[in-house]
Amino acid sequence: MKNQKRRDFLKTAGLLTAASCLPLNLVELAFADDSKNFTFAYISDAHIQQIKGNKFVRNWDRGLSRAVAETNLLNPKPDFVVFGGDLAQLGKKAELDHGADILAKLDYKTYQVMGEHDYYLDLGEYWSEIFGKQYYSFNHKGVHFIVLNSILTFDEWTFNRWGTAEQRMNEMAGLDNPNGSPFMVGEKQRQWLKKDLEKVSKKTPVVVFSHSPIQKIYKGWNFWTDDAEEVQRLLKPFDDVTVVYGHVHQIQYNQIGNISFNAVMATAWPWPYPKSYSQNKAYVPKLTVPMNRANPFHERDATGWQLIDINSGRVDLRYSLTNNSNRTVAYNPLTGQPEDKDFQEKTKQVPPQEHY
Amino acid sequence: MSQKISISAITIILIGIVVVAVLQADEFTEKDQQRWQNEYMSVVAKGRELWVSPDLGSNGVACAQCHPNAANTHPETYPKFQQQLGRVIALRDMINWCLMNPSEGEPLALDSREMVAIEAYVTYERRGVSLEPGKH
Secondary structure: OHHHHHHHHHHHHHHHHHOOOOOOEEEEEEOOOHHHOEEEEEEOOOOEOEEEOOEEOHHHHHHHHHHHHHHHHOOOOOOEEEEOOOOEOOOOHHHHHHHHHHHOOOOOOEEEOOOHHHHOOOOOHHHHHHHOOOOEEEEEOOEEEEEOOOOEOOHHHHHHOOOOHHHHHHHHHOOOOOOOOOOEOOHHHHHHHHHHHHOOOOOOOEEEEEOOOOOOOEHHHOEOOOOHHHHHHHHOOOOOEEEEEOOOOOOOEEEEOOEEEEEOOOOOOOOOOHHHOOOOOOOOOOOOOOOOOOOOOOOOOOOEEEEEEEEOOEEEEEEEEOOOOOEEEEEEOOOOEEEEOOOOOHHHOOHHHHOO | OHHHHHHHHHHHHHHHHHHHHHHHHHOOOHHHHHHHHHHHHHHHHHHHHHHOOOOOOOOOOOHHHHOHHHOOOOHHHOOEEEOOOOEEEOHHHHHHHHHHOOOOOOOOOOOOHHHHHHHHHHHHHOOOOOOOOOOO
16 A cells, blocks of 8 residues: 555656656645545745836746746646745735736646735735735645744834835845844734634644744744744644745755644745854754755756655655755654655765755 | 263163054054954945845845855855866855846956955855865
């Protein structure tokens, strides 16, 4: 049974590889009952950036367009696509419209996650106009999916500190800007989440999509959600919980209690690991084997997509990387944590994995 | 008598020269150091300004967009063999590569104040890290 699943899975992965490697993330959910298996794709962090008028930064456009084209070639077809936030760079209507136009070419139902770059110009107003609710849940083939808007922050920062909406957007857009403010889900949404989860059996696999990590990695770059512990507490009673997040533009994975954490790649550009900033003590979850940065001269270096496979309710990710060796980060039921299939052991890591 | 006076005068003058010489050669004050540090930090600040500026290139893409806190620039490894260019280059060559490619702009003159400021900022963010020229 298990072998059969693996063969099927490899077949899927093979097809995907044949379709070449692009910045999107395909998710496969595999249950003991094969009829419940399904896949979905995950595209994130496109950062569509307007230069002026109808001119946009070519590099970021191409990252997203390529992901969309590739997703449409997937066989078997994914059940749906998730876009993980930061469709725009500075929250402009022109950027959201242009990004939505590119995403509209997807042949699948698409779920949207809010990113801070989409939000802080008009506090999500235009985004909601085109995409709808900023947080919601849905059920799909036995899995309860939750989408959170995790990039909110203190009211004082949002409403009282900045002279103009543009300034507020610019201050939040700078990842390393000391004038920024920590992300949070917030009390109102946590109340909603609590109520939403009351209806869900503890045995139902729960998958959460958020833009920021619902864990604390590095505050200086907002690899961080301020009320992460409170959200984790609400998810604790469930047997199988996975949080899939964007924002960090890099491979990260972690296990906290019953919750597995997996980050997805950006279609736009990769970010350094916090530890590469030498002036701060910054940590990446100990488990994470860093992504490779073999050739920064290549436009799509360290961008990619994931194929995610849920075994008994746990998500495994296959990162298919345009310009780097593919990676598989899979939940290991023996150790109870996600691990890289090939590179987890120090001795098996290759020089650029040191991320010099 | 007059000879004695002149000897004393010469001695005093000599001592004076020695004292002045000591002060000139290797003494400076905390105030001096503070001023020099401030001068340096003002150039670092200018570099930071350029680093986050959307106007350095032509498409609005700032250095900081990909390199928060100038991370992943590893200035301590330059000069090094840049395999994509096939030769040994300095950090400033890479800065210009980024300006011309992801930022789709014009290169800076290698000895321009802007280039010095950017280098000052990048190396300041990496202070304390051992030099490892040539490392990959």
